[in-house]
Structure formats: C-alpha cells, structure tokens
Amino acid sequence: MTRSESGATPEAAVLRPHAEQQYAAELARLAEHDDRPRPPGWRLSPWAVTTYLLGGELPDGSAVTPKYVGPRRLMEVAVATLATDRALLLLGVPGTAKTWVSEHLAAAVSGDSTLLVQGTAGTPEEAVRYGWNYARLLAEGPSTAALVPSPLMRAMRTGAVARIEELTRMPSDVQDALITILSEKTLPVPELDTEVQAVPGFTVIATANDRDRGVNELSSALRRRFNTVVLPLPAGVDEEVDIVARRVDQLGRALTLPETPAGLAEIRRVVTVFRELRSGRTVDGRTTVKSPSGTLSTAEAISVITSGIALAAHFGDGVLRAADVAGGIVGAVVQDPASDRVIWQEYLETVVRERPEWRDFYRACREVS
Numbered sequence: 001m002t003r004s005e006s007g008a009t010p011e012a013a014v015l016r017p018h019a020e021q022q023y024a025a026e027l028a029r030l031a032e033h034d035d036r037p038r039p040p041g042w043r044l045s046p047w048a049v050t051t052y053l054l055g056g057e058l059p060d061g062s063a064v065t066p067k068y069v070g071p072r073r074l075m076e077v078a079v080a081t082l083a084t085d086r087a088l089l090l091l092g093v094p095g096t097a098k099t100w101v102s103e104h105l106a107a108a109v110s111g112d113s114t115l116l117v118q119g120t121a122g123t124p125e126e127a128v129r130y131g132w133n134y135a136r137l138l139a140e141g142p143s144t145a146a147l148v149p150s151p152l153m154r155a156m157r158t159g160a161v162a163r164i165e166e167l168t169r170m171p172s173d174v175q176d177a178l179i180t181i182l183s184e185k186t187l188p189v190p191e192l193d194t195e196v197q198a199v200p201g202f203t204v205i206a207t208a209n210d211r212d213r214g215v216n217e218l219s220s221a222l223r224r225r226f227n228t229v230v231l232p233l234p235a236g237v238d239e240e241v242d243i244v245a246r247r248v249d250q251l252g253r254a255l256t257l258p259e260t261p262a263g264l265a266e267i268r269r270v271v272t273v274f275r276e277l278r279s280g281r282t283v284d285g286r287t288t289v290k291s292p293s294g295t296l297s298t299a300e301a302i303s304v305i306t307s308g309i310a311l312a313a314h315f316g317d318g319v320l321r322a323a324d325v326a327g328g329i330v331g332a333v334v335q336d337p338a339s340d341r342v343i344w345q346e347y348l349e350t351v352v353r354e355r356p357e358w359r360d361f362y363r364a365c366r367e368v369s
C-alpha cells in the first residue's frame with residue numbers, strides 16, 4: 001500500500017484544504033484559550049467563533065488571522081443565530097464571501113465544513129433527505145445498510161452544521177423537504193418505519209444570491225425558518241484593497257506562485273476601476289460612468305490580480321505592472337462584446353486617460369482593448 005492509499009497524504013498535497021484543515025492550528029489554540037460557555041455540540045464558544053472569523057489576539061500573544069473583513073455585528077448576528085433553533089441564510093450579491101463565511105462558520109462551530117449540498121435546478125430530493133444503494137436495495141430490500149444518507153442527515157445524526165449552497169436555485173419541492181427538517185428537527189424514513197432525530201449542534205447555513213432571487217423564490221414557510229444576514233459589498237476602497245491583498249497573498253502561497261512584490265498600488269487601481277464601474281460614478285464623485293453587465297465583484301478583482309501575478313512572475317520582470325492586469329480587467333468588464341465594449345472605451349477615454357498617474361495603465365489597456 002502506498003502512502004496516499006493509507007490516508008497519510010500530507011495536507012499540502014491537496015490543492016485546496018478545507019478550512020478546518022488549513023486553520024487547524026488556529027482552531028486548536030482558540031479552543032485551548034476558550035473558557036466561555038459552548039452551546040451543546042459546539043467546538044468553540046460563540047465568542048471564539050467570532051474571533052476566528054474576524055481575527056484577533058489570544059492571551060498567549062498569538063494572532064488569529066481575519067477571514068472575513070466587514071462589520072463585526074453581522075458576524076455576531078450570524079453566530080448567535082446558529083446558537084438558536086433557527087437556520088442561517090447568507091444573502092448578497094455575487095462575490096460578497098457568502099460561501100467563504102459559510103465554510104469558516106461550519107469549520108469553527110462543528111470542525112467540519114464538508115457536509116455540503118450544492119443547490120442547482122437539478123438537485124434531487126435525495127440530496128436533502130436520503131437515497132438508496134440500489135444494488136443492496138434490490139438484493140436485501142430496504143435496510144439501514146442500503147440507505148445512503150444525505151449530508152443533512154449526517155449532520156442531524158452527528159450534531160453538526162450542514163451547508164446548502166445556492167438555496168434559491170433548488171426546485172421548490174426540494175426546498176420544501178427542508179421545512180420538516182428545520183421545524184421538527186426530524187427526518188422520517190417511512191421505508192424503514194423509522195426516523196432520524198437531530199442531536200444538539202445540528203443546524204443549517206444556506207447561501208443565496210441576490211441576483212438569483214425569483215428563479216425559485218423561497219416559500220414563505222421556509223423563509224420563516226431562517227434568519228437572514230445580508231453580506232454587503234466592501235464599504236470603501238481601503239477595505240476592499242485590504243480584502244483583495246489578503247486573499248491574493250494566501251492564494252499566491254497556496255498556488256506556490258513565485259514571490260512577487262505585493263503591488264498594492266496595482267491592487268488599488270484594479271479595485272478603483274471595479275468600484276467606479278460598479279457604482280456608476282468616479283471615486284471623487286464628479287463624473288458619472290455607465291455600468292457594464294458583469295458583476296465586477298471583489299472575487300473577480302482577486303482573480304484579476306492573481307492572474308496578473310502569474311504573468312509577472314513567469315513572463316515579466318517579477319513585479320506586478322499595469323500590463324499584467326490590463327488583460328484581466330478588460331476580460332472581467334467586457335462580458336457582452338457589444339454593449340460592454342462601448343462602456344469600457346468610454347470609461348477608458350473619459351476617466352482613465354485624464355489621470356496623469358495612470359498613463360501606464362491607459363497604454364496597457366489600449367493595447368489589449
């Protein structure tokens with residue numbers, strides 16, 4: 001048996017470790033210093049979960065890195081919700097860290113962020129309830145051994161957080177299957193004349209995209225079982241630059257990109273362009289600009305910079321420059337080849353060109369536009 005078959009694969013060998021693996025040391029230190037009351041089934045107290053999310057310093061002087069950058073109150077409301085019998089719905093426009101926060105919350109509360117159901121138009125009811133191993137079902141008839149539990153059923157049994165991604169994309173009859181689970185905390189299995197009852201610690205974190213609302217609007221019965229926390233876009237340029245710089249740094253290390261100077265000025269420029277196009281006016285408030293069809297989220301700014309760093313490291317001189325991000329920006333802005341191109345050209349000529357310190361950027365964008 002090779003090393004990896006024995007399960008002894010070093011964690012660095014996977015492309016993206018789960019939050020509870022990547023931050024195992026932080027979580028362990030938090031648990032060690034956490035003397036506040038923990039709700040039944042929780043690995044940490046609500047206070048420690050919030051510190052894990054927002055960062056802070058522990059009594060031994062060691063630092064906890066911030067995962068979420070934004071209003072503290074929102075995270076407190078989210079964590080407090082999980083300590084009640086209500087489920088949590090994270091709502092927001094694309095790229096506002098809904099999935100990210102949900103993963104870290106599950107990692108901190110139950111030490112397991114993998115009990116995940118991805119909502120799509122084709123999500124079957126089995127993904128929320130349970131399915132069957134048909135070979136066994138045919139051979140032995142319905143039995144506990146033939147039952148294939150859903151991530152939700154496993155979370156109910158172990159008292160953990162179950163995650164549902166893109167809840168509003170699931171067909172409404174599948175969404176409705178959640179109602180009994182959330183209100184009665186039980187999942188009947190009529191075929192076996194039994195039920196699975198949730199143990200303390202079980203709860204659900206769902207995410208949904210603002211823009212998808214209306215595809216499969218949440219039924220009011222289901223909505224009443226959730227507390228909704230709306231994750232906002234970063235409040236200001238500085239905050240967004242901070243988020244992008246942090247994530248780019250982490251991603252660069254995870255992808256073992258060659259060391260490239262942070263290029264904070266370049267990050268600020270990308271964030272400024274995205275914010276101006278998103279909000280429809282320049283940061284000084286003087287000029288109005290048209291907004292393109294794409295979302296231009298923080299997440300997209302992160303990938304523009306990360307690709308730029310790869311370009312600079314492998315094909316440039318190792319310093320992130322305007323030419324390394326221009327292509328990525330144009331790609332993110334011009335989603336619709338006709339209308340977005342016009343909007344971009346107008347922005348380039350009326351805003352970018354007028355900024356003397358943006359000359360290099362203007363030239364680079366002209367080249368790729």
Ligand SMILES: Nc1ncnc2c1ncn2[C@@H]1O[C@H](COP(=O)(O)OP(=O)(O)OP(=O)(O)O)[C@@H](O)[C@H]1O
Nearest residue numbers: 067068069070094095096097098099100209298299
């Ligand atoms: N306020 C923030 N704090 C920390 N990271 C953030 C913040 N906003 C965005 N990010 C980063 O943006 C990236 C994308 O976030 P995520 O995928 O969670 O977005 P989402 O809201 O789920 O988007 P979608 O609606 O497209 O699914 C993550 O890498 C996350 O770290």
Ligand SMILES: [Mg+2]
Nearest residue numbers: 098099100207
């Ligand atoms: Mg998401």
